[in-house]
Amino acid sequence: NSFASEVTRVAREVGAEGKLGGQAQVPGVAGTWKDLTDSVNFMAGSLTAQVRNIAEVTTAVANGDLSKKITVDVKGEILELKNTINTMVDQLNSFASEVTRVAREVGTEGKLGVQAEVRGVAGTWKDLTDSVNMMAGNLTGQVRNIAEVATAIANGDLSKKITVDVKGEILELKNTINIMVDQLGSFASEVTRVAREVGSEGKLGVQADVRGVAGTWKDLTDSVNFMAGSLTAQVRNIAEVTTAVANGDLSKKITVDVRGEILELKNTINTMVDQLNSFAGEVTRVAREVGAEGKLGVQAEVKGVAGTWKDLTDSVNFMAGSLTAQVRNIAEVTTAVANGDLSKKITVDVKGEILELKNTINTMVDQLSSFASEVTRVAREVGTEGKLGVQAEVKGVAGTWKDLTGAVNMMAGNLTDQVRNIAEVATAIANGDLSKKITVQVKGEIFELKNTINIMVDQLNSFASEVTRVAREVGSEGKLGVQADVKGVAGTWKDLTDSVNFMAGSLTAQVRNIAAVTTAVANGDLSKKITVDVKGEILELKDT
Template sequence: MTTAKQISAEERSAAEDAVLLSELAEALRRVRRGDLKVRLPRRAGVAGEVADAFNEVVSVQERQHLDLRRISRIVGRDGRLTERLDEEGLDGAWAEGQRAINSLIDDLGRPTTEIARVIVAVADGDLSQHMALEIDGRPLRGEYLRIGRTVNTMVDQLSSFSNEVTRVAREVGTEGELGGQADVRGVAGTWKDLTDSVNTMASNLTYQVRSISQVTTAMARGDLSQKITVSAKGEVAELAHTINGLTDTLRLFAEQVTRVAREVGTEGKLGGQADVPNVAGTWKDLTDSVNSMASNLTAQVRNIAQVSTAVARGDLSQKITVAAQGEILELKDTVNTMVDQLSSFADEVTRVAREVGIEGKLGGQAQVRGVSGTWRALTENVNQLAGNLTSQVRNISQVSTAVAKGDLSQKITVDAQGE
């Protein structure tokens, strides 16, 4: 028969089991709601083992939850791809779950690290790197494969773009080979716009430099009819405007110099001056030099003409007084010397003619120093004339005097001709 004591123990155990089950149900509901702080109080016997087992399961879940939050923050936010979940002390599905997440981080980290390696190389200007499409013996798949191929295509396009731009820049900017164009195949969007911009720049530079070269070459050959007509902006437009202005200035300068040279040198129209407005620097100096030359020549030639005209009119009082150098100075000295000699010659001939022909002073001779050529011959002829006349007149006088004295033995023996 069952005693009252036994019934009381069974009732007490049933009551404790009911309390445990109620607490366990409430704790499980809290765990399901995400409350991992819940714990069952410690008990003796089987109920205590159940409570301890529950508490261990919840502790493992809480630890895993905290570890997942930690790894999410460190890997996902801080970007530290070397961090992993702690698998120590875990077995079975718990350890498998940790290893699965760690494997996921590995699978996510390796392509990301590879992408970062290539992007860093590109940022450093190294376009020789490519993203490996097989990592640790495992080929990339899905989105990672697509991203890898996209990154490698981008690197190839950048490399091709860089090579072509460098080639065009070297040919046009360094080697002077105009007309070069960048050829980057398969590009679109910004890369195509950049390629087109580089080619437009190279094309514009080619047209502009060739036009400038054509005009300057024509200018160097003396053809001042060319102008830079290519479209340009900024400093190139300023250069084109400057060269065109230079061409206009040179053409006007050439026309004015040619006109002055023709008038002064060919047509004999003295006093001409070159009129080149708005010039400065060397061009103003050249214009002033041409005008100074024309002015000097005008003054010199007019002075020489004035003296020559005076000489032709018998006026030997004029002298060339204009400032001169070089051959003009030699000509000035020669003409002035000639005037002096002509004046001296005229004075001496006049004196001898007056003495011999008017005053009857025979024996006079013209003294003209430093003459030669015709002037010396003329001086000698005048002196010979005076000498002959002196000899003849004196011989006639001697014979006439003797006759007057009754001496008829004298005869005129001097040489004479004509009358």
């Protein structure tokens, strides 16, 4: 009874009432009952140690302390419970570490797009992990969309709005920013229009009209309009004066009431007008004397100027001085060229179009020298040395110089053809060949020479033909009294024709006289003698 009562009490207190540390006390027992009592107490002690260790760990977890684990030595289902709780502690450590990391990187370091990675969790822990990741993802999408719009606004791009789906205070922020974008768009559009029309298109008097704005935006709009209005009055007055200056009217000055830099600009322009008056007078004088009257070496004298106006005056004087040196050098060279002196070149230091003119004239001098040298060579070789077929070679020339070179070469070529054709015919005549005539195409005096030589060939042919006929008829056929008839000849050719006819006439008279005497002798009449006047062998025959 005592043993059963103690065991029942211990079982009730430990198992039902949760009183740990209870022990069965059965006095006076021994043997098996003592062993049973000790076994019950050992079981109660072991269960106490196990439950207290589990309670310590779970209490620590409940208090947010994940540094403890169950260390009591257990077996069976208690071992499974130990492993389950220890695994839970590890997973809670991993979950807490990831949630802390995500919170730190997103909330403190500003790293968007971060996600918690807790491996091996399930159930509520997986749902918690997914919830944290969804919160981080939503926050990332919202902040990035807000940042995109804010960055676009900062970069002057008002075409973007917040479109992410949000609620609560983030929705209020979304609406506020989107309304701000609309107002900034309207304000920017009007300011841009005013700036464009005033600054780019030059439309003065334009005003910005931004409806529905208040506070700072209205103040900014009013400020823009005031600035545009003031600028309109100032620019119109400045434009009036600068237009007058541009039109050569230096009688106007800026009179509008201005301050600050515009006042400085006003004073600067008015001073500029005064200096332009002085500068214009001197430049006009220099331009007239240099450009119209041809006075080189003239200089502008503008007293009291400084800065740009002094630089301009110096530039005009430098230009006039440079132009003087350039024109004088160019005049020196062109005068030399005009006088046939090709030894000079432009040496003055120049740039731009004057450099092109310098190079052109110097190139012209080189080409004229080359042209003159080649023409002189061709003239010498053809005209003096009698070298036919010579051609002028002037490299790099064009235009008139190329045409002149071509003309010289054509002249030399034509002269070569003409002289060679004339020489061919003259050589043929000298060799007794009267079959050739000058056929080359010629004009002018050469044409007259061609006709003269060709007529000479015709006359020589006629003369030779007639002399041959007279010689044949008199000498071979015995026809006496024959005369050569060569029409149109004069000079030597007429003298030669007359000489042939005289010879034929004399021979006819002599032969006929001899024939008359010999015929009389043959007829027994010895009263006749040869009386014709003869010389040489005919005289000997006459005497015989």
